[in-house]
Amino acid sequence: MDASVKEKSSHDDHSHHEEAFIWKYVFSIDHKVIGIQYGVTALLFLFFGFTLMMLMRWQLAYPGEAIPVISGLFSETTMPDGIMLPEFYNSLGAMHGTIMVFLAVVPLVVGAFGNYLVPLQVGAIDMAFPKLNMASYWVYFVGGIVMLVGFWMPGGAANSGWTSYPPLSNIATTGQTVWLLGMVFLITSSLLGSMNIIVTIVQLRAEGLTWMKLPFFTWAQLVTSFLLLLAFPPLEAAGVLQLMDRLTGSSFFMPSGLVVSGEVLDIAGGGSPLLWQHLFWFLAHPEVYVLILPALGIIAEVIANNTRKPLWGYKSMVYATIFLGFISFTVWAHHMFLTGMGTAINAFFQTTTMIISIPSVIILTALMISLWGGSIRFNSAMLFACAFLPMFGIGGLTGLPLGLTASDIHLHDTYYVIGHFHYVVAPGTIFAIFAGIYYWYPKVTGRAMNEMLGKIHFWLSLIFINGIFFPMFIQGLAGVSRRLYDGGASYAHAQDYLYLNEFMSISAWLLALAQIPFIINFFISWKSGQKAGDNHWDATTLEWSATTSPPLGHGNFEVVPTVYRGPYEYSVPGKDKDFTPQNEA
Amino acid sequence: MSEWILQYLYLPQDLSSHGHELDSLTGWVHLLMLILFVGWGAFYLLTVFKFNKKRNPSADYKGVKTHVSSYLEITVAVIEAVLLVGFSIPLWADVVDNIPEETAKDVVPIRIIAEQFAWNIHYAGPDGKFGRTAPELVDLSNGNPVGIDKNDPNAADDVTTVNQLNVPMNKQILVKLTSKDVIHSFFLPVMRVKQDAIPGSEFPLKFTAVSKGDNDGKYEIACAQLCGLGHYRMRGYYNIMTQEEFDAWMGEQQELLKAAGEDDGW
């Protein structure tokens, strides 16, 4: 029906149809389309960021050896004869971090999942500001393109780490300027998006949907959006200051008396390199929770649905999340323990760091206890959610020795840190993203993904991702620094642990292969997956009461829902079926 | 217990007077992590085994009814508080923040000035006083990497080396750390010492080597903060010497200084 109408209109009035297509699928103001746009773009960036890492892993496993097969693809200034140069390695490192955090994971958990699900879960017809929503996506898109342009700059893309510490970043090649411009776009996009989500949740909740009836996912999105809204402006300011340092000769981050390569630097001086670190981490620590909270939200939804019982300790999870949000603004300087802090300031930041572990423990424990007494369906989404718990647990626990300054002295800036935060975001957040994709795919496409391929994808990913990240703890304890172009081969104290590099690299490449079943599944199921009804998983939250996509367009619900009960009324004693939707009277 | 777990933690040899305390904290934390992980893991495995759909076809609306988890959370909080207040904060105050006077007895003051991609070591010499330095006097090709003002009388016996940090055993070494250009991080794995070198500021740090260790005193300085294309090769050498060896070396350097005294500073 839809197709025939399209065909007819294209015969009748070609230009009109073109315009309609553009407004419907490209410059759409429908939150569902924008969510899908975010999702597809961010998945492409996720894949790209992963590719950068696979290149780095070649150099780490076989330092100085020419990369086989694809060596011809690279220029003289990056990989002459297939041998990676340190500058390019540093570019890859900086861009891997930037792309994964700002262009892949945040856009996925907030831009894609948040955009698509928040209005549906609160029973709204759309976001509060649909045009702002569209602007948010396109500003993000431009920011992403700008970031990629960096690779074609003389001297390559930004190569001062994703943290871009000055003075190194101030004296770096042009790629850094492009990086800063890109960041300004990405930050702006996040600010637009987060305002929208906050207003939507606060103002547009369906009748009866009181705060303690909100699905945990929406709670997580609300707190996340506040973090974005309050934490990003300092970084935007910092980015502009660094741009000025680079372009107009100011010295916000440049102290006096710098001697670079034997020459006294001709600058005004008087600035502070540490100022940047404070501004950067004031964002980037809350940013960690931006990466984690929505992931916990996804996991909570998947677990409640697949255990067929309410979340255990829902209220304490909500309070813990809010508390986490507040406290996350007070821990930033634990990234800077070794910048010359005295005992007092140091005691403050390690105390807040220990305090913030408590709400994380509460949420994780509640999720784990929620499994008890359930009737667990181990589908692909649930497998990823279940694996998330111990993986995120490892990520969290390894934060302890880093958060205590005395044990951090030896571990700071070693591979231990890399292992720690990758456990949080890779088998943590990214597994949650996979769980979310498997879980909501039927809602978005009207078809379910293939379970067999999903399970292959899961088990292989679980094995290989641990193969990459676990050995990092060993290297880190041995004192191998991060961001080394040769993976530590220059250092005597690293020699005994170099063999792990090859192991980690092979795990990384196998992990890439393990994504093939997912990619196949993702595209095949779109057209020929098992047909799914409106409520494929017998779920309770409002998004499942709306018609399955292809959606109703701007409007979402045939009947604006009224909410009568909490979000996870599964297996209520005395009911015939094991789920009671929120909007069921 | 912490000793037991330390053998499995791959830490490099510790040759410092303070490192053992840091290591034992690292050990205790890892023990706590292990207990929590194994405890949670056992509960988790039991749960996913016991409550899968086949074994338990209908879910229990209420689930866990006890508040054991609250006690667990409180226990974790208490242990963290103990580690924090009992170990980490006092250790930091003692190991990092309690800096001796430069002129105190048995303290060897050494300035370390990091640059892309080398560690410049500046010894005060027998007089124990550093000569004046200035950025415009830096000359890399002619043996004045830290920009010592040779007209300053205190500078006459100052010794500089590049990438070679020689220290006497059982003396407290007081390092004053800074950088010429970008941020570096001074890392001595065997000393459990790490401190960012930040241009524009000078930070003190101290350590005492108590043994030459398995490698006869020959170890390395690593750079722990990305500082540019040569970061991976910004390796210095850390040589632990007996007092006699150190004195002999310092004497040798003084001879060389005298010989080079007429060096025209080209």
Next chain:
Amino acid sequence: MNKSFLKPLCALTLSAMLIACGSDKKETASAPAAKTDAKTEVAKAASGPATGTSSVTGTIKFEGDIPKLGAVNMDADPVCKSKHSGAVASEVLVLGEGNLMANIMVSIKSGLPSAEYDTPSEAAVLDQKGCVYVPHILGVMAGQEVKILNSDGTLHNIHTQSKENKAFNVAMPAARTEMTKKFKKVEDSFKVKCDVHPWMGGWIRVFEHPFFDVTEKDGQFSIKNLPAGTYEIEAWHEKLGSQTASVTVGDGEAKAVDFTFKKS
């Protein structure tokens, strides 16, 4: 210095002659005039003879008290240290027998007919060997290829401090033994450094013509294939600066100009 091999060079239109070339300096030190090319031949003929048969030679000598120079200390990198058996002398002032000076860049400063000189097809070579630059002083023509070698099997980074030409800072890890660069614009001597080995310093100067030479320890320079004319000749030392002298040569004539440097 000992001349170990002869290198054939083509001089434009007038002659094909063999000139001797120093072994370490490679071919650029007394650079070939140009390659024969029918098109440029016509162009050059129109603008008058750009090269000729005249030559200027001379000797550079150091006078007065010889400054004392400390040896280069390579303790910072054992790889470098292992490449040398004894102390490594500073390259700032290198004197041969009778205080004849090496590392002096001699070139024609002015007086050349306005003409475009073809860039040599052969690359100039700058080697990093034993953690010093070989040669210490390198003259190249604008647009000429410069082959940069790393013979040390350790990381060097080539960091040019040029102002006219875009400065670059490129790493040459152990695995990268060779790369090629070009300096497109004429530029006075600028420094080349390695940040991994702070003592490493060399100089590059980019000319628009091929009339330059760098002395060896014998203090001799020789600028050949000059057209007849009156020239200002410049001798340059990295610390002692430049001296100039005027010389007039007729066709086929060879004149000698000597320079003396002194530490003031």
